[in-house]
Amino acid sequence: xxxxxxxxxxxxxxxxxxxxxxxxxxxxxxxxxxxxxxxxxxxxxxxxxxxxxxxxxxxxxxxxxxxxxxxxxxxxxxxxxxxxxxxxxxxxxxxxxxxxxxxxxxxxxxxxxxxxxxxxxxxxxxxxxxxxxxxxxxxxxxxxxxxxxxxxxxxxxxxxxxxxxxxxxxxxxxxxxxxxxxxxxxxxxxxxxxxxxxxxxxxxxxxxxxxxxxxxxxxxxxxxxxxxxxxxxxxxxxxxxxxxxxxxxxxxxxxxxxxxxxxxxxxxxxxxxxxxxxxxxxxxxxxxxxxxxxxxxxxxxxxxxxxxxxxxxxxxxxxxxxxxxxx
Amino acid sequence: xxxxxxxxxxxxxxxxxxxxxxxxxxxxxxxxxxxxxxxxxxxxxxxxxxxxxxxxxxxxxxxxxxxxxxxxxxxxxxxxxxxxxxxxxxxxxxxxxxxxxxxxxxxxxxxxxxxxxxxxxxxxxxxxxxxxxxxxxxxxxxxxxxxxxxxxxxxxxxxxxxxxxxxxxxxxxxxxxxxxxxxxxxxxxxxxxxxxxxxxxxxxxxxxxxxxxxxxxxxxxxxxxxxxxxxxxxxxxxxxxxxxxxxxxxxxxxxxxxxxxxxxxxxxxxxxxxxxxxxxxxxxxxxxxxxxxxxxxxxxxxxxxxxxxxxxxxxxxxxxxxxxxxx
Numbered sequence: 001x002x003x004x005x006x007x008x009x010x011x012x013x014x015x016x017x018x019x020x021x022x023x024x025x026x027x028x029x030x031x032x033x034x035x036x037x038x039x040x041x042x043x044x045x046x047x048x049x050x051x052x053x054x055x056x057x058x059x060x061x062x063x064x065x066x067x068x069x070x071x072x073x074x075x076x077x078x079x080x081x082x083x084x085x086x087x088x089x090x091x092x093x094x095x096x097x098x099x100x101x102x103x104x105x106x107x108x109x110x111x112x113x114x115x116x117x118x119x120x121x122x123x124x125x126x127x128x129x130x131x132x133x134x135x136x137x138x139x140x141x142x143x144x145x146x147x148x149x150x151x152x153x154x155x156x157x158x159x160x161x162x163x164x165x166x167x168x169x170x171x172x173x174x175x176x177x178x179x180x181x182x183x184x185x186x187x188x189x190x191x192x193x194x195x196x197x198x199x200x201x202x203x204x205x206x207x208x209x210x211x212x213x214x215x216x217x218x219x220x221x222x223x224x225x226x227x228x229x230x231x232x233x234x235x236x237x238x239x240x241x242x243x244x245x246x247x248x249x250x251x252x253x254x255x256x257x258x259x260x261x262x263x264x265x266x267x268x269x270x271x272x273x274x275x276x277x278x279x280x281x282x283x284x285x286x287x288x289x290x291x292x293x294x295x296x297x298x299x300x301x302x303x304x305x306x307x308x309x310x311x312x313x314x315x316x317x318x319x320x321x322x323x324x325x326x327x
Numbered sequence: 328x329x330x331x332x333x334x335x336x337x338x339x340x341x342x343x344x345x346x347x348x349x350x351x352x353x354x355x356x357x358x359x360x361x362x363x364x365x366x367x368x369x370x371x372x373x374x375x376x377x378x379x380x381x382x383x384x385x386x387x388x389x390x391x392x393x394x395x396x397x398x399x400x401x402x403x404x405x406x407x408x409x410x411x412x413x414x415x416x417x418x419x420x421x422x423x424x425x426x427x428x429x430x431x432x433x434x435x436x437x438x439x440x441x442x443x444x445x446x447x448x449x450x451x452x453x454x455x456x457x458x459x460x461x462x463x464x465x466x467x468x469x470x471x472x473x474x475x476x477x478x479x480x481x482x483x484x485x486x487x488x489x490x491x492x493x494x495x496x497x498x499x500x501x502x503x504x505x506x507x508x509x510x511x512x513x514x515x516x517x518x519x520x521x522x523x524x525x526x527x528x529x530x531x532x533x534x535x536x537x538x539x540x541x542x543x544x545x546x547x548x549x550x551x552x553x554x555x556x557x558x559x560x561x562x563x564x565x566x567x568x569x570x571x572x573x574x575x576x577x578x579x580x581x582x583x584x585x586x587x588x589x590x591x592x593x594x595x596x597x598x599x600x601x602x603x604x605x606x607x608x609x610x611x612x613x614x615x616x617x618x619x620x621x622x623x624x625x626x627x628x629x630x631x632x633x634x635x636x637x638x639x640x641x642x643x644x645x646x647x648x649x650x651x652x653x654x
Contacts, residue, residue, distance in 0.1 A: 042368060042420060049424025093369060097376025101432055 002075060003309065004295045005029040007316040009109075009204040009240060010153070010175035011288070012087075013247035015054065019288070020061040023080045026289035029313055030071045030081035030320075032174065035107075037087050037114050038260035041098065044091035048105060051084060066106050068321035083320070085109030085174075087154065089120050089139060096138050103146035108324055109174065110143065111151035112136060112163060115269060116262060121159035124185045129156030132163050144168045149323045152196075153186075153204075153242070160192050169323050170200030175242035177206050177213075178230050184211045186270050190233050197238035202319045204242020205230055209279040210270035217282040220290075224297035227311060236307050240316045245281075245288050254278060329402060330636065331622050332356040334643040336436075336531040336567060337480070337502035338615070339414075340574035342381065346615070347388040350407045353616035356640055357398045357408035357647075359501065362434075364414050364441050365587035368425065371418035375432060378411060393433050395648035410647070412436030412501075414481065416447050416466060423465050430473035435651055436501065437470065438478035439463060439490060442596060443589060448486035451512045456483030459490050471495045476650045479523075480513075480531075480569070487519050496650050497527030502569035504533050504540075505557050511538045513597050517560050524565035529646045531569020532557055536606040537597035544609040547617075551624035554638060563634050567643045572608075572615050581605060 004027050012034035023031055035047040055064050063074040065081035074081035084107050091110070092098045102110075112132075113123040120136030122129035132140070140163055143150055150171040152160040164171055173196060179187040188196075193203055205227050206212055215222035231239050246253075254277065258269040268276055284290060298308040331354050339361035350358055362374040382391050390401045392408035401408035411434050418437070419425045429437075439459075440450040447463030449456035459467070467490055470477055477498040479487040491498055500523060506514040515523075520530055532554050533539055542549035558566050573580075581604065585596040595603055611617060625635040 041372070045368070045425060045428060046422060049422065049428065052424065052427060095373060095376065097379065098372060100379060101372060101376065105428055105431060 002029070002313065003305075004292065005075060005313050006241060006291055006294070007071075007313045008032070008245070008291065009172065009202075009242040009316055010034070010085075011243060011245045011247065013249045013253065015247050017058055017061070019247045020058050020080060022287055022289045024061055024078070027292045028080045028288075029075050030065060030083050030316070032083040032085040032109055034087050035084055036091060037257050038090060038262070039086075039088075040090050041093040044086060044102075048084070048107070051082070055082070064106055066108065067324050068317055069325075071317065071320065083108050085111075085149075085151065087111045087151075088114040089118060092139065094119060094135070096135075096142055099139060099142040099148070100146050103143075103148050107148065108320075109149045109151050109172070111153055111174075112139070112155050112159070114154050115258070115267070117156075121163065122156035123154055124156050126156055129158040131158045132166055136163070137166055140167050147324045147326055149319070157189055157192055160188070161195055164192070164195050164199055164201065167199070169326065170202075170319055171196065172201055172319060173203040173242075175204050175206045175208070175244045177211055177226065178233055180233070181226055181229050182211060182213045184270065186211045193230075193234050197234040200319070200322065202238050202240045202315045203230065203234055204240045204316075206242055206244050207282050207285050208244035208270065209282060210275060212282070218284075220284040220293045220297040221300060223282065223284065224294065224301045227298065228301050228303070231311070236303075236310060237315060237318075239311055241291070241294065241312065243285070243291065245285070245291075247288070249278065251277070329356070329640065330632075331619065332402060332640050333568060333618055333621070334398075334640045335359070335572070335618065336499065336529075336569040336643055337361070337412075338570060338572045338574065340576045340580065342574050344385055344388070346574045347385050347407060349614055349616045351388055351405070354619045355407045355615075356402050357392060357410050357643070359410045359412040359436055361414050362411055363418060364584050365417060365589070366413075366415075367417050368420040371413060371429075375411070375434070378409070382409070391433055393435065394651050395644055396652075398644065398647065410435050412438075412476075412478065414438045414478075415441040416445060419466065421446055421462070423462075423469055426466060426469040426475070427473050430470075430475050434475065435647075436476045436478050436499070438480055438501075439466070439482050439486070441481050442585070442594070444483075448490065449483035450481055451483050453483055456485040458485045459493055463490065464493055467494050474651045474653055476646070484516055484519055487515070488522055491519070491522050491526055491528065494526070496653065497529075497646055498523065499528055499646060500530040500569075502531050502533045502535070502571045504538055504553065505560055507560070508553055508556050509538060509540045511597065513538045520557075520561050524561040527646070527649065529565050529567045529642045530557065530561055531567045531643075533569055533571045534609050534612050535571035535597065536609060537602060539609070545611075547611040547620045547624040548627060550609065550611065551621065551628040554625065555628050555630070558638070563630075563637060564642060564645075566638055568618070568621065568639065570612070570618065572612070572618075574615070576605065578604070
């Protein structure tokens with residue numbers, strides 16, 4: 001039974017049993033939690049180890065998925081599939097050989113950069129983006145080989161377009177909106193979204209207030225309308241959901257996400273001096289299980305049942321199968 | 328065709344294609360190379376990555392084995408199985424959760440301590456051995472769970488005996504001789520060897536001059552005689568081969584093995600002020616392929632064909648099956 005089942009390509013924060021119960025109640029088929037932002041190899045392995053423990057402790061609710069078949073199995077078992085991902089490439093520690101090792105440990109999604117330029121590429125917040133760098137070109141191809149999905153959500157525009165072109169497999173923008181719908185450095189140009197779609201990729205629409213139109217934060221129908229406008233850009237086969245929902249975030253977590261170990265100064269991330277701290281969740285999405293209301297809303301804004309199923313689940317599942325299952 | 332096939336539970340140094348050709352010429356079924364002595368998690372992962380590359384580059388000669396079935400498959404394919412191991416537990420970085428992750432990456436043998444006491448246990452060179460420590464007890468049980476062989480070769484005597492008792496699976500002394508045959512801190516008491524055998528473990532007889540009787544270095548028949556005396560202690564089902572053959576070692580490698588990053592002073596390892604540097608290889612074992620002469624020598628000192636096959640290969644294979652295949 002997959003009608004109404006949802007794949008959310010990006011959430012973050014501290015998951016616990018209550019999180020998993022909420023995801024199951026919401027009809028989630030799969031979700032990608034964020035295992036790291038600035039963490040190095042050791043910290044990334046530690047996060048992975050904690051997720052292994054969480055899987056053992058909540059084996060009735062979740063299942064770490066390494067393939068599209070694992071996601072289908074989780075659906076049959078009434079569990080939520082966990083597709084492990086990082087929002088930065090620091091886990092690789094600058095070693096090309098570590099890509100294969102992390103893939104073997106079950107990591108399936110890695111964003112090339114978080115908020116800062118690194119050895120791979122430039123981020124959306126740098127003053128200039130000089131494109132996909134030498135190590136980035138190596139890592140993208142190695143991720144292709146071992147079946148990892150390249151995520152470009154926080155990556156700079158030029159770097160993103162070069163990664164789309166350089167990758168042999170389709171890539172993802174797991175959590176960003178269209179810049180033409182809400183101008184913000186984190187959101188993507190129509191040109192980049194179209195290039196992504198042309199190569200078979202998928203963009204996940206966000207429900208994070210700092211980068212999402214007010215109307216899309218006010219009501220679920222408003223958000224469904226934003227999805228429809230994104231479909232106008234990318235096509236109905238290339239849009240999915242990537243809410244950026246956070247679980248149990250504390251001020252300390254925001255501090256880590258924004259400042260990591262790289263600055264003693266202030267950084268607002270997607271916020272601004274006017275919005276320095278945590279922003280309120282969208283009115284219609286105060287809890288992860290409320291995401292189940294998106295399906296009916298997509299029908300109300302005019303999508304057919306088949307189209308709705310693609311946006312909720314099918315487009316990500318197709319991309320996951322193409323990327324994960326080739327290894 | 329397994330007659331004459333050999334499993335060597337411990338070699339070290341820089342393997343290359345010539346090494347693999349020599350191993351194949353010697354009739355090796357499997358060998359455990361040393362991936363690390365003092366290396367931390369990063370260095371240990373790097374060594375693993377290099378072995379992945381070596382496997383790809385020499386796929387006609389070697390195969391990394393994760394199970395007894397993989398060893399049998401390598402034999403059928405005319406390849407040498409590589410059973411990955413470390414001579415220290417620094418790869419775990421003090422994290423119990425990393426044991427599972429390294430097991431999943433194919434690591435099958437880990438020695439609890441190299442030449443120094445660590446968080447797990449005391450080494451054979453410490454002035455006193457206060458037994459298997461708290462973290463050591465955790466790691467031994469976790470290695471049991473995930474199918475890793477506990478190696479006690481450089482571990483202190485009391486720590487070794489406590490690890491033998493604490494482990495739920497049989498354990499190994501992959502490369503040491505009997506102290507009663509050659510008194511040296513690195514060699515094991517008859518009591519420890521008997522305790523190991525009583526729990527189903529195996530001791531690998533060494534051909535490293537610093538810890539091996541002169542007669543056993545002079546001729547292969549002398550070495551076979553030493554093996555026979557070890558069988559007198561442990562029983563014929565509990566003795567195998569663990570030569571400690573080194574490939575392409577340089578003075579810098581000896582320096583790393585002995586001093587690592589832990590001293591500015593002098594440490595002789597198994598050597599002594601009289602034997603400070605590299606010692607000559609045994610007269611009969613100048614090249615790894617000469618190990619094929621051990622089988623006939625074991626027959627000459629009185630072992631039956633069946634007993635010889637156990638010592639050459641069968642005892643390690645049984646232990647590997649029991650430990651590796653339970654995960």
